[in-house]
Structure formats: C-alpha cells, structure tokens
Amino acid sequence: METIPSILEERLKAAVEDPGPTPLSITSASDSRFGDYQSNAAMLLAKLRKSNPRLVAQQILDRLQVADICSSVEIAGAGFLNFRLREDWLQERVSQMKADPRLGVPSPLRPLGMVIDFSSPNVAKPMHVGHIRSTILGDSLARIAAFIGHNVVRDNHIGDWGTQFGMLLLGWKTILDRSALEQDPLLEMERIYKNVSARCRDDIAVLEKARHELVLLQTGDPENLLLWKEMIRLSQSQFDTIYGRLGVRFDVTLGESFYNERLKPVVEELKASRIARESDGAICVFSDGSHSQEEDVFLIKDKDGWRDNPAIVLKSDGAANYMTTDLATLQYRIETWHPDEIVYVTDGRQQLHFRQMFSIFRRWKPEAAATVRLSHVWFGSILGDDGRPFKTRSGETVRLADLLDEAEERSFAQVSERNPALPEAERREIARIIGIGAVKYADLLPHRQGDYMFSWERMLSFQGNTAPYLQNAYVRIRSIFRKLAEAGEAGEAWTPGAPLRLENGAEIALGKRLLEFGEVLPQVLQDHRPNTLANYLYELANTFHAFYEACPVLKSEGDQRASRLELCDVSARMLKTGLGLLGIEVPEKM
RNA sequence: GCACCCGUAGCUCAACUGGAUAGAGCAUCUGACUACGAAUCAGAAGGUUUCAAGUUCGAAUCUUGACGGGUGCACCA
Structure with missing residues (x-):
C-alpha cells in the first residue's frame, strides 16, 4: 500500500513546473487545525527561484488535482499548503489498510540484504547490563527490517578469542x-x-x-x-x-576465532597495497591525506600540532587485534551474503574504531565499499539514578539474568496486587510478559544516542509512555472481544469484515492514526531508531483510549457496533504487531 | 589539547531532521467509576530550549564563540 504522503507527493510533482531534484516533502500536519497533511514545497521552490512563496503556492494550487482525495487545500502562513482529507476517502483507506496483512506498510522498491551485527557477548563472562542495549536494539531493527520485506542475517559476533x-x-x-x-x-x-x-x-x-x-x-x-x-x-x-x-x-x-585463517592475508593485502606499513614494530594504517585534517580519522591534534593517530592491524608481537578481525569479518560477510547494508550495533565509545575501520575498508576494497552501506548504530550508556553508570548497590556490574529476574519479580508483585484471584501460574506468565516488556521498552524509548536513567518505578508504571500502558490498551480491547464471545453463546457472535463508518471525531482521529503506521515504519529503519516506533505506538494507544472513552462499542447497535468492533480489532492487531516489532509480547489479561 | 555526543518545564524524556502557538509522563491542582478493565479519560498550571552573536521568510535543530557534562584518543575488545 502506498502511503498518503507519497500519493500526495506524486500529485504535487505533477502540479509543479520543473520540480527538479528537490524532494517535495509532505508531512502530517503539525496542528490538526491546519488540516491533515502539510507541505512546505512552495517555500523551498520559492527560495530556489527567488520568488514569492505564496505566489508559488498559488501556482501549484491552480494546477493541483486532488479533488478525489482532499476536501480542501489551502495556502497558509508563509506559504504552507494544507491538505484536508475527504472523509469518504479516509474511510476507504482505513478499510484497505485493515485488509492488508502488512497493515499499510509499503513494500520496498527492492528487498535489501542486511547483515545486523548485535549483542556480541564474551565467552567466559556473564552477560551484563552493558549487553542489553545492543541486544534489544539489534533485535528490534532486525524484526522491523524483516517485516518491511528485507532479507536479514542476524549475526552474533561473540568474543571467543584473544589474550x-x-x-x-x-x-x-x-x-x-x-x-x-x-x-x-x-x-x-x-x-x-x-x-x-x-x-x-x-x-x-x-x-x-x-x-x-x-x-x-x-x-x-x-x-x-x-x-x-x-x-x-x-x-x-x-x-x-x-x-x-x-x-x-x-x-x-560466528565467534572471532572463526576468522583466524583470514587475519594474516588481510594484513598482507594491506601491506602489499601500501595501505598499511610498519611502525614501532606494529603494522599500522596512517592517513593518506585525502581528507582535511579535522575530518581525517587517522590524525589527531595535541599541543604540538597534528600528529598521527594510526589504526593498528598487527601488533608488534605479531598478533592480530580487533581491527584485523573486524576487517576480516567484513570481508567474509560481503563474500558470503553480498549485503546492501551491514549494521553494527555497539555503544558510542567505539565510534572512532568503526570510522577507522570503514575508512580502511574503502581504501582496501573500493568496489565493494561502493555497493554496501556500512552503518555504525551506536548508543549511549545506562545510568543509575545518581547519574553514574548503572551498578548494583554494592557497586558491582548488574548481571543481565539478575536484571530480568528482578523485572519479573517486581511485575509479579504488581499483578498479584491487582489481580489476586488469578491462578499463580497465570500471574507468573503475565508478570514475565510485562516485566521483560518494560525493560525492553524503557531501553528502546529514549533517543539511542545519549545516556538514559534506569528506573524501575518509571518503566513499570501503568501511567505514561511505558510498556504496561501499551499492553493495557491491548488488554482492554481483548476484554471487549471476550465479553462478546461470552455473549456469542447467546447468538451474538462477531463476524469480522463489516464495513467501516468513521462518524465522530474520535473514530476519525483513530482512523488517521492507524494509517500513520505505514509512514512511520520505513523511517524507523532508515534512521535505525526504534524510539520513533515506540512513540508512535504510545500515540496510537492514547488515541485508542480516547476513542474507547467516547464511543461505547458493545452498547452501540447495528452497523455502528460492527464498525466499532472492526476499529477495535485493527487497533489490537496494530498494537500487537508494533510491540512485536520492538520484541515485546502482549498478554490477554493483566 | 583534539574529536564525537549532550545541555529543552521542578524531575525523566520527545519534537517527523529548518516549519506555523516547543509536546508527553511523573510530581502539584480540578473533574469523571451502580461504568465495554479507573492499570483509564477530560482539564489547569508549569518554558527567554545553558548563554551570546550570525545565516533566512522561519532556528531547540545549521555556523561561530563562551560556559557546563559524558566519552574516546598506539599495540584491550
């Protein structure tokens, strides 16, 4: 399914004389009073042509043909074009999306091959809180890429070799x-x-x-x-x-040891092609002078001026290091999977390493480097409530197993308090889903580049932008269908597929919100930022709750009831799918 | 010293990558449960986006400088 912005963009292009290479951006309106979607294309074009933005907007408007989609298009402010959608068209779009197993997410022009390198624990060391972000972020990106339709290789590059x-x-x-x-x-x-x-x-x-x-x-x-x-x-x-x-x-x-055989040849090739040379007994890569000093990752400035900041590919004792391994690994991945993109999910402290590694690779294999996107998807640290790196009370590193245990325990206490009547096994299972989900959601919600403060209270809260809040929205919907099923024995069974009728404001708002999923998801992958998806799901849950308060479902009748049940059903599917893409499960009760 | 990241409401965080009146949650205050799950919703209050200049129709976002914080800088990964 095409997204609304891409449909509007096509129409806009057709209406602009000589649109040029500039993308004509269409975004959802920043304020609903302006309409549903907005474009600043006229302002951008006016700047290029050195003419009046409102005049350019008027010229576009004169030729724009969107009567089948929009009830109105207006020029506003400095030259914005504001689009208001026709309600019958909107209703039709939501119906299509509802029938779409991809929930409105457009297919990629071409499925990409992606290798995602994440988690990467070390042998003989317990997994600790430092591994959680890479693991959760990488897993989520892999799920999203696969859902969109790309071919994903999930690669765990474990540390199984070394001193x-x-x-x-x-x-x-x-x-x-x-x-x-x-x-x-x-x-x-x-x-x-x-x-x-x-x-x-x-x-x-x-x-x-x-x-x-x-x-x-x-x-x-x-x-x-x-x-x-x-x-x-x-x-x-x-x-x-x-x-x-x-x-x-x-x-x-594939652990580091897997690449042992390939290390020496890598070093030999780098030496032979004069990319690397001997220095102080080690084999190093130095600047080739192709960048300005500030941008050169092989130079660094100290009080005496610019000096070399080489990358070592073979230590003076003759042993390889992680730069060598990473280069050999990169070579192997390209030979084996011919990917379009390789994503490395690690913490931000390794930025210099990856910039040097990518730079060496571009010099070493220019043809291959031209066809593969190398992305270092880095993230900040997890801090305790004292603003220092997250530790146990006694100052030890927090083991991941203990962290997950505590999440489930805390969640179990809450579930038991809320729902003491449920059998313990069921409470345990609900607590597992909520506890693990809360940890994951808290990790994915903040912008990944930047530290965040770990807080049990906040992540397990039922209010605000948390996993339990989103899970609860799903549970409320499921509860409606449970009630319906009970009534079904009296002959009131739900038959899916009834036509939608978006009549009042809350229904229309929910319909529009549901359609945004297809716009959000590709962007999430493009930027490698699942927090955008998390924020979308929060807004979806919010919009659903408003609908839920305003529109009785089971108490309504006839076509309206059938239509509202459809809205509930697709909202539940969307929440479950969206949370699933973050690696978070949903319970049926909680 | 140099590079990268960050500085937004009392606190924790957003902001569709330069768009219109900077948004949420917590905490504070007000209102809604004989109720499809109140683990919810509706509302109030809270801001010179660290500071100062610049770029332009328009800046939290870009540029420069200052201040404050985090991280990394030759044989650990």
Whole structure:
C-alpha cells in the first residue's frame, strides 16, 4: 500500500513546473487545525527561484488535482499548503489498510540484504547490563527490517578469542573449583579470570605462564583446545538461556576465532597495497591525506600540532587485534551474503574504531565499499539514578539474568496486587510478559544516542509512555472481544469484515492514526531508531483510549457496533504487531 | 589539547531532521467509576530550549564563540 504522503507527493510533482531534484516533502500536519497533511514545497521552490512563496503556492494550487482525495487545500502562513482529507476517502483507506496483512506498510522498491551485527557477548563472562542495549536494539531493527520485506542475517559476533584465554586457561588448570563450576559456570570462570588477571599485574612470572598457555592454544595444543571449547560450550548455554528469555534469536553465531585463517592475508593485502606499513614494530594504517585534517580519522591534534593517530592491524608481537578481525569479518560477510547494508550495533565509545575501520575498508576494497552501506548504530550508556553508570548497590556490574529476574519479580508483585484471584501460574506468565516488556521498552524509548536513567518505578508504571500502558490498551480491547464471545453463546457472535463508518471525531482521529503506521515504519529503519516506533505506538494507544472513552462499542447497535468492533480489532492487531516489532509480547489479561 | 555526543518545564524524556502557538509522563491542582478493565479519560498550571552573536521568510535543530557534562584518543575488545 502506498502511503498518503507519497500519493500526495506524486500529485504535487505533477502540479509543479520543473520540480527538479528537490524532494517535495509532505508531512502530517503539525496542528490538526491546519488540516491533515502539510507541505512546505512552495517555500523551498520559492527560495530556489527567488520568488514569492505564496505566489508559488498559488501556482501549484491552480494546477493541483486532488479533488478525489482532499476536501480542501489551502495556502497558509508563509506559504504552507494544507491538505484536508475527504472523509469518504479516509474511510476507504482505513478499510484497505485493515485488509492488508502488512497493515499499510509499503513494500520496498527492492528487498535489501542486511547483515545486523548485535549483542556480541564474551565467552567466559556473564552477560551484563552493558549487553542489553545492543541486544534489544539489534533485535528490534532486525524484526522491523524483516517485516518491511528485507532479507536479514542476524549475526552474533561473540568474543571467543584473544589474550584473556591465556589467563582463563592458566586459572582453569590451577585454581578451578569444580563444584562452583557446576553450580554457576559463568561465575566461576569470571572468578578465575579476575584472580589470574590481578596476579598478572603484580607478578611477571604469572603473566609469562598465561602467555604460554595462550601460545599453546593458538598453536593447536589438544588439551588447551579442548578446554577452550568447553568454555565456549558453557558460555553458549548461558547465552541461550538469556536469549530465550528475551525472545532473541540469531541466524549465525560466528565467534572471532572463526576468522583466524583470514587475519594474516588481510594484513598482507594491506601491506602489499601500501595501505598499511610498519611502525614501532606494529603494522599500522596512517592517513593518506585525502581528507582535511579535522575530518581525517587517522590524525589527531595535541599541543604540538597534528600528529598521527594510526589504526593498528598487527601488533608488534605479531598478533592480530580487533581491527584485523573486524576487517576480516567484513570481508567474509560481503563474500558470503553480498549485503546492501551491514549494521553494527555497539555503544558510542567505539565510534572512532568503526570510522577507522570503514575508512580502511574503502581504501582496501573500493568496489565493494561502493555497493554496501556500512552503518555504525551506536548508543549511549545506562545510568543509575545518581547519574553514574548503572551498578548494583554494592557497586558491582548488574548481571543481565539478575536484571530480568528482578523485572519479573517486581511485575509479579504488581499483578498479584491487582489481580489476586488469578491462578499463580497465570500471574507468573503475565508478570514475565510485562516485566521483560518494560525493560525492553524503557531501553528502546529514549533517543539511542545519549545516556538514559534506569528506573524501575518509571518503566513499570501503568501511567505514561511505558510498556504496561501499551499492553493495557491491548488488554482492554481483548476484554471487549471476550465479553462478546461470552455473549456469542447467546447468538451474538462477531463476524469480522463489516464495513467501516468513521462518524465522530474520535473514530476519525483513530482512523488517521492507524494509517500513520505505514509512514512511520520505513523511517524507523532508515534512521535505525526504534524510539520513533515506540512513540508512535504510545500515540496510537492514547488515541485508542480516547476513542474507547467516547464511543461505547458493545452498547452501540447495528452497523455502528460492527464498525466499532472492526476499529477495535485493527487497533489490537496494530498494537500487537508494533510491540512485536520492538520484541515485546502482549498478554490477554493483566 | 583534539574529536564525537549532550545541555529543552521542578524531575525523566520527545519534537517527523529548518516549519506555523516547543509536546508527553511523573510530581502539584480540578473533574469523571451502580461504568465495554479507573492499570483509564477530560482539564489547569508549569518554558527567554545553558548563554551570546550570525545565516533566512522561519532556528531547540545549521555556523561561530563562551560556559557546563559524558566519552574516546598506539599495540584491550
């Protein structure tokens, strides 16, 4: 289904003499008194042509043919064109959208291949609150891209290689507590890692031993390889538990170790093509002078002036680092999936790394770089209510499993208070849906570039822009249909598909709101910003509640009743679908 | 020092990427339950968008400068 702005834009283009390359933007009206949609095209054109905006608007208006769509088009203010939709046309649009399984979301011109790299936990470390944003944001973007019609590869690039394994292996062989490992493998692995790592700092002999273990692993020592695989297995089972609770899945899980064979050739190619060279024993990429100093990611300024800020692709000890791995991974992804876009979902601190990585890639593989969009979708930190990074009361990192437990516990207490009569198992299930949903929604709602303050009270509140509020809107609708089904036994069954009649203000407002879904969703993906979708759903729930208060459904009669039931049904579907795209479930009761 | 991000109502956050009178929730105040779920709705009050200049029909948004905060800057990822 085409969106209303794109239909109006076509009409507008036809009415403009020599529209040029400038897009004629149509947006929904900023104030309903101005109409339903507005365009500032006349003002933009007037600026280009150095003429009067209102005059240009009048010229457009004289040739504009929208009588089948609009009841009025007016020139207002500095030269705005304000469109008011015909109510019969609007009603027809909502009916079409209702019958559309895509709920009015336009099909892409061409389905894109997208690789989304997100979550990326480390082996042998518990997943903690630092992983939550990448996991939830990446999952949501993947769901949205797939719904729109793109081909998505969800790739979990886990940290299963590197210097930490020397310490882990040494710890495993010397201080491992078997029973602790059985009880909580991640906790025990974390303990031995911290223990050895601390001793390495003070004692060069321990450090040497750890390095030796790492060399053994890297040269294929059977025992170390076996232990390493065991660590991965134990970690993966913990990841699976968390991902199961979050409802997150991956198409491929390829750890850093998977790219080992490709690292040396990458470095060789970069050296051969003179992109990288030796410096202080390491192989580095320096500026090629193709950018201004301020924009050059390989330069940095200090008090003595501009100096090199190279990216290291091979350390002086001959080992590769994450830049090398990321380049090899990028090469692999392009060879394997030929994607149109690769999305990296990580925190904002890695901006420089990705800018350097993308820059090296453009120099290394210019043809490939020209056909793939590389997007670093970065996000800010989660803060505690003290404005400092979110920690437990004792100052520890918050483990993700504990966070989810607490969300469900708090939610369970609320559900039990509201609905003590429900069986416990049902209350547990509702609490799970609300608790997990609240955490996800609180994470997706703020603009991703920027820190946000974590607050149980706010995210679990029933009022305001929260998951429970949205879920409640859905539950209220379902309750209507439950009532109807009970009555159905007396011969009042609901038959879907009745014609819509948008008669009063609240019905019309709801209809317009429902149509906006198709406008919002492509933009969400374009900007990689699910918070836009979250805000839309909040407004939808708001508009629905206003309709619900103003328009009795079950107490109305005949065609009106049938029409209102249709509006309820499509609103419920929209809420469920929209929340589903954020990875949030809805309960039937709460 | 340089780069990136941020500074919006008492608090927590939006603002369709330069549009018309900057919007929500919490907290405060007023009103609506013998009621399709009040976990809701209707309303009031709350703003020099940190400050100062500039760009133009028009700025929270762009430019420059100042002030304040976060993050990153050569072998950890």
